[in-house]
Amino acid sequence: MSLRIVIVGAGAIGCLTALELVRRGHHVILVDKGPVGQESSWAGGGILFPLLPWKYGEKVNRLALAGAQIYASLCETLRRETGIDPEYRVSGMRVFPDFGGMVALEWCRTHGMAAEMREDALWLPQVAQVRNPRLMQALCARVLQCGVELVERCELLPLGSSDGSVAVWAARDGRRFEADHYLVTAGAWSNLLLGPHAMGSRIRPIRGQMLLYRLAPGALGCILYQDDFYLIPRADGHILAGSTVEDAGFDKSTTSQAAAALHQKAVLLFPALAHAEIIKHWSGLRPGSPDNVPIIGRHPAFDNLWLNAGHFRYGVTMAPASAMLIADLIEGAFPAGCGDYTFPI
Numbered sequence: 001m002s003l004r005i006v007i008v009g010a011g012a013i014g015c016l017t018a019l020e021l022v023r024r025g026h027h028v029i030l031v032d033k034g035p036v037g038q039e040s041s042w043a044g045g046g047i048l049f050p051l052l053p054w055k056y057g058e059k060v061n062r063l064a065l066a067g068a069q070i071y072a073s074l075c076e077t078l079r080r081e082t083g084i085d086p087e088y089r090v091s092g093m094r095v096f097p098d099f100g101g102m103v104a105l106e107w108c109r110t111h112g113m114a115a116e117m118r119e120d121a122l123w124l125p126q127v128a129q130v131r132n133p134r135l136m137q138a139l140c141a142r143v144l145q146c147g148v149e150l151v152e153r154c155e156l157l158p159l160g161s162s163d164g165s166v167a168v169w170a171a172r173d174g175r176r177f178e179a180d181h182y183l184v185t186a187g188a189w190s191n192l193l194l195g196p197h198a199m200g201s202r203i204r205p206i207r208g209q210m211l212l213y214r215l216a217p218g219a220l221g222c223i224l225y226q227d228d229f230y231l232i233p234r235a236d237g238h239i240l241a242g243s244t245v246e247d248a249g250f251d252k253s254t255t256s257q258a259a260a261a262l263h264q265k266a267v268l269l270f271p272a273l274a275h276a277e278i279i280k281h282w283s284g285l286r287p288g289s290p291d292n293v294p295i296i297g298r299h300p301a302f303d304n305l306w307l308n309a310g311h312f313r314y315g316v317t318m319a320p321a322s323a324m325l326i327a328d329l330i331e332g333a334f335p336a337g338c339g340d341y342t343f344p345i
């Protein structure tokens with residue numbers, strides 16, 4: 001049966017969920033308060049890997065590894081069909097101590113992840129990346145191509161009181177959206193949208209600041225990681241340095257202290273950046289969640305309200321797998337492991 005589904009929030013999670021639902025024959029209306037993909041999904045680094053996965057639980061890693069596996073074919077489709085290249089590259093990642101030593105190697109072995117010690121660093125050759133702004137441009141073009149009804153610059157208001165099911169969702173400009181199902185994919189803003197119905201959801205904004213440099217293409221060949229700091233080289237010579245993890249509410253400003261601290265770490269990790277100009281400094285709001293575990297499931301108080309949010313530090317990586325999971329649930333299936341992401345009461 002074809003359903004009419006309103007999705008609130010057009011970041012990576014909302015766009016990929018919209019694509020999955022239209023692929024299954026549903027009518028999707030994707031609403032965003034801004035243009036598509038200008039928040040966390042734009043601001044992120046695009047590493048398709050949960051940095052030090054051996055430090056996370058299986059709930060995080062299962063979604064992240066499943067999502068990462070989909071990216072090569074997803075990006076090829078996006079490039080071919082939209083003409084916009086998300087720059088998917090298997091660049092590999094060098095992880096410097098202290099990363100967990102034998103625990104890390106053992107985790108890689110049991111999860112089929114290639115890994116070897118090279119000098120003092122752990123080399124993970126399969127780690128891939130995408131270029132976030134390009135990914136989001138391509139997703140925007142693709143959702144339109146695939147027949148998603150896209151409504152940009154339309155802020156939905158917090159859900160008012162309803163009785164057992166949502167009948168309509170109102171926007172600040174007076175528009176009203178009616179559907180069979182409503183899905184919140186509003187990242188850091190998800191709890192605001194749920195209003196008095198947030199219940200046990202503890203999704204909240206966690207700011208991340210990032211610096212951008214530019215060196216000659218190929219000056220840095222792979223991602224470097226040490227002590228919760230990374231450098232990500234793009235194919236054209238841009239290098240991203242990030243990121244901070246700050247509890248600053250919905251404040252997206254950048255600070256000179258963060259820039260100085262990030263620059264210092266960047267130079268320590270890759271001295272060639274000592275005299276490179278910082279060409280951009282930005283921040284984004286991650287959808288923070290306890291233990292980095294997103295909520296993917298039905299709201300306990302409404303039979304037609306769903307959440308796919310709270311992916312915190314790995315939402316881009318998790319997005320394709322998370323989209324499939326929520327689509328299965330909306331269609332009434334209960335895939336293995338879905339109980340791990342239920343809405344906390």
Ligand SMILES: Cc1cc2nc3c(=O)[nH]c(=O)nc-3n(C[C@H](O)[C@H](O)[C@H](O)COP(=O)(O)OP(=O)(O)OC[C@H]3O[C@@H](n4cnc5c(N)ncnc54)[C@H](O)[C@@H]3O)c2cc1C
Nearest residue numbers: 009011013033040041044045046047156187208284315317
């Ligand atoms: C600095 C930084 C580095 C990161 N690095 C990585 C990385 O390397 N790898 C990785 O996998 N992840 C990374 N992340 C995390 C990742 O970016 C997020 O987990 C992911 O983007 C979340 O996607 P989302 O679609 O849920 O949220 P968002 O992209 O924030 O999208 C939410 C959307 O909801 C919309 N919205 C909000 N309120 C309303 C409303 N009232 N009405 C209508 N629309 C609304 C917003 O406008 C927005 O477009 C990073 C994040 C940051 C900030």
